[in-house]
Amino acid sequence: MxxxxxxxxxxxxxxxxxxxxxxxxxxxxxxxxxxxxxxxxxxxxxxxxxxxxxxxxxxxxxxxxxxxxxxxxxxxxxxxxxxxxxxxxxxxxxxxxxxxxxxxxxxxxxxxxxxxxxxxxxxxxxxxxxxxxxxxxxxxxxxxxxxxxxxxxxxxxxxxxxxxxxxxxxxxxxxxxxxxxxxxxxxxxxxxxxxxxxxxxxxxxxxxxxxxxxxxxxxxxxxxxxxxxxxxxxxxxxxxxxxxxxxxxxxxxxxxxxxxxxxxxxxxxxxxxxxxxxxxxxxxxxxxxxxxxxxRPTKAIRYVADQQNEIISILQNRYDHGYALGYGPLTDRVFHPDHTGGLVVVSGQPNSGKSDFLNDLMMHLMTRQDMRILFLSFEHPNKAKHIAHMVELHRQSSDLSLCPEEKMLESIDFLQHHMAHLDLQGEERTPEHILELADQHRRQSGLDYFIIDPYLFIELKPAKKNESETESIKHMLTLFQTWGQEHHIWVYIVAHPRKNPNNHGGFTNDDISPNDIASSAHWSNLADFLFVIKRENEDNRHYTELRMIKVRDQNLCSPGRTYYVRTDYGSYLEQPSPEACEEWYVEHMVR
Missing domain, CATH: 3.40.1360.10 (Dna Topoisomerase Vi A Subunit; Chain: A, domain 2)
Structure with missing residues (x-):
């Protein structure tokens, strides 16, 4: 060699x-x-x-x-x-x-x-x-x-x-x-x-x-x-x-x-x-x-060919047409969700009935559409009292003292299968931890609606140094919206408007604009639905107004106003006008 x-x-x-x-x-x-x-x-x-x-x-x-x-x-x-x-x-x-x-x-x-x-x-x-x-x-x-x-x-x-x-x-x-x-x-x-x-x-x-x-x-x-x-x-x-x-x-x-x-x-x-x-x-x-x-496969890029079947279904009118909330056609005209999920922002002046209206809305969704609800409600620290009110809505009565216990248990069993609370006592209140808990509930029990009322108690920690409150709000809303869309869950967040004091130091009854909400225009920019609840309770004016300010996909509904009267047990009934609301009020509520 x-x-x-x-x-x-x-x-x-x-x-x-x-x-x-x-x-x-x-x-x-x-x-x-x-x-x-x-x-x-x-x-x-x-x-x-x-x-x-x-x-x-x-x-x-x-x-x-x-x-x-x-x-x-x-x-x-x-x-x-x-x-x-x-x-x-x-x-x-x-x-x-x-x-x-x-x-x-x-x-x-x-x-x-x-x-x-x-x-x-x-x-x-x-x-x-x-x-x-x-x-x-x-x-x-x-x-x-x-x-x-x-x-x-x-x-x-x-x-x-x-x-x-x-x-x-x-x-x-x-x-x-x-x-x-x-x-x-x-x-x-x-x-x-x-x-x-x-x-x-x-x-x-x-x-x-x-x-x-x-x-x-x-x-x-x-x-x-x-x-x-x-x-x-x-x-x-x-x-x-x-x-x-x-x-x-x-x-x-x-x-x-x-x-x-x-x-x-x-x-x-x-x-x-x-x-x-x-x-x-x-x-x-x-x-x-x-x-x-x-x-690398990514959800961020969607090619036309990948959506061919869905496109044909839409053209043939075979797509998700959403569902009625159960109030009536006037409500459906301004608020008609589908199953995609996303972000719903609810606003209104203090004591305007936002939480009260949401309770009834969720009851409509549970009874009429079999939806599953998770409440993160800082407005209801006593969860048993909140559930007791939901029982009243389910039984359609404000006085259940004479109601047979088995009927109460029927309602409690119904709620057991349709709703739950997040109780953050001793827990972090950051958006990330809240979503971690909500996602745990989703995996265990299923979930269609997640209600955060109000957002004010959530801890917004800046994601980076010198991050402004506006940027922190954007981060939070994007987090909730993305999670909702991924899992087809509607995330409702109650956000109060900026204070607009009148001469007496209170709040005016002027209509709230999208830019009035909670120190950031991102509430309006990111919301899929944005509506304001306004309550009138004065002489000759007894009604609640839902004013839909923004609807992202207007194929099923569009911005507008709807009026309601409130029963004594907390349910809301759709009416065609403020005058019709007053007539109902005089007939049913004036003693």
Whole structure:
């Protein structure tokens, strides 16, 4: 056997010829991937980042024991023969092994204090042609023991490094080194979990790839930090992780790191990684998998084709037409919800009957639409009294002293299956914690309506330094609205208007505008419905007015006013006008 070349000579000769760029049809080319990586890695290192030149080369002693693989199919060296046999078993040619500078040696591995010397494949880790680390992989042949345990190869690992304070580099990072690209761009950089996957990609014709340095647990904020500037030539990345749980975790981490610049692959069901794809299905299937890489699925982007059936249903008038609240057609004209969920803002001057009206509205929804309600009511500190009033609404009577107990129990049982309270005594009152509790109730019992009355007692903690009250309110409303829409729950929030004192220090009866509500225009901007409750209780004026100020989707209803009279047990009856309300009042309430 001829004397092998020194590994540093091999590296120098190999890297005089840069890797060619493999164009893939349909490759995405998002901009500023380098800027995103710089932003991410500065979270770990700060403004001063390591650079490729910071890595120290391995000592000549560690390099001199390596042997390059030859092209002979029957090498005289039994160790090389064993390594070549392993490579053939995973579908890797000697041409690929040589092009990627794989080496071999005999290495002693230790297992439970037992030493075993095995033929070993060596992966080189280079930075600008400088050998900075090695990874040993044992390739000892293991004969089949039974049909259930076929033959295979040992799988021992050992990493030899220059002990850089910046850790281990990605394997094959030199495939995007600027001096090897010579000004050319990299349409796609493929990132894998293991070095063997990179061999499979080279075998299938790809030339720009890296393997994360320490498997699925690798931190991209650390191992990519020295190479931020190299990514200026990269247009996009394809994440080609393993299909097992650690591999999926790694892919998720890299997705978060690269953001919109990353695409994902879908491996065949019988394959754990891209190396499996090559071995079981061949190069063409590897190319198909890479060619069909796709952006990370997101709910934020909805394509027309994905909604085709829903669009046709709407055009054919087969869609959610909502439901009546049960008051009558005048109410339905201004307030007719559907099942989408979202944010409803309720306002009105103090003592205008907001909470009282909501109690009756929720009773209508429970009895007529079988809706499930959760109350977070600071207006009703005594929850038993609140439930007792709901029983009166259910029995349609303000005096149940003579009502048979079994009838009361019927109503209590009905309410048990349709409503509950959040009681925050001793609990945090932040929007996040409130939603955590509400979501727990949703999962356990189901939920259609969540009533927060009023919002004033919620603790608004600034999400960031110097955040204004207006920004905190926006954050809170967005949180509730998003949760409601996600789970098809209508979140009602009662918000008082800003004080508008009259000459006597009280409140005027002037109509409330959207901008009058609780120190922020976001109440109006974010609400799906916004209505104001106003109570008139003066001579010749006895009615409650619901004024719908905003309806986001006006396909089913639109802004307007509706008038009601209140019975003695707290139910509201729709009337066509204030005059009709007065007539009803005189007939039924005047003694």
């Amino acid at each position: 001829s004397n092998p070349k020194h590994i540093s000579t091999i590296l120098m000769e190999t890297f005089q010829n840069p890797f060619s760029i493999s164009e893939t049809p349909g490759a995405r080319q998002p901009q500023h991937i380098g800027a995103r990586i710089r932003e991410k890695v500065t979270e770990t290192y700060g403004a001063t980042l390591p650079v490729p030149g910071d890595f120290k080369p391995l000592t000549a002693e560690k390099i001199s024991i390596l042997r390059p693989l030859t092209v002979r199919n029957t090498p005289a060296d039994s160790t090389e023969a064993a390594v070549q046999q392993y490579l053939r078993s995973i579908g890797i040619s000697l041409d690929t092994a040589q092009a990627l500078e794989l080496c071999y040696l005999s290495h002693t591995f230790v297992h439970d204090s037992q030493k075993t010397t095995l033929p070993t494949l060596v992966y080189p880790f280079t930075v600008n042609g400088k050998l900075v680390s090695l990874k040993y992989r044992s390739c000892g042949y293991v004969p089949a023991k039974s049909p259930e345990k076929p033959d295979g190869y040992t799988k021992d690992w050992n990493q030899v490094t220059s002990h850089s304070e910046f850790g281990i580099t990605p394997c094959f990072i030199d495939t995007i080194a600027p001096e090897h690209l010579a000004g050319q761009r990299v349409p796609q950089l493929i990132i894998t979990e293991g070095e063997k996957d990179c061999l499979a990609l080279y075998e299938a014709g790809y030339r720009h790839f890296i393997s994360v340095p320490t498997g699925a647990s690798s931190d991209p904020g650390k191992f990519l930090a020295p190479f931020v500037d190299w990514f200026a030539a990269v247009d996009s990345v394809i994440l080609c992780g393993d299909s097992d749980y650690p591999g999926r975790q790694m892919t998720h981490t890299l997705c978060e790191f690269f953001g919109p610049h990353a695409s994902l692959v879908d491996l065949p069901a019988d394959c754990k990684d891209i190396a499996d794809v090559l071995l079981k299905h061949g190069k063409e299937e590897v190319q198909r998998v890479i060619r069909q890489a796709h952006p």
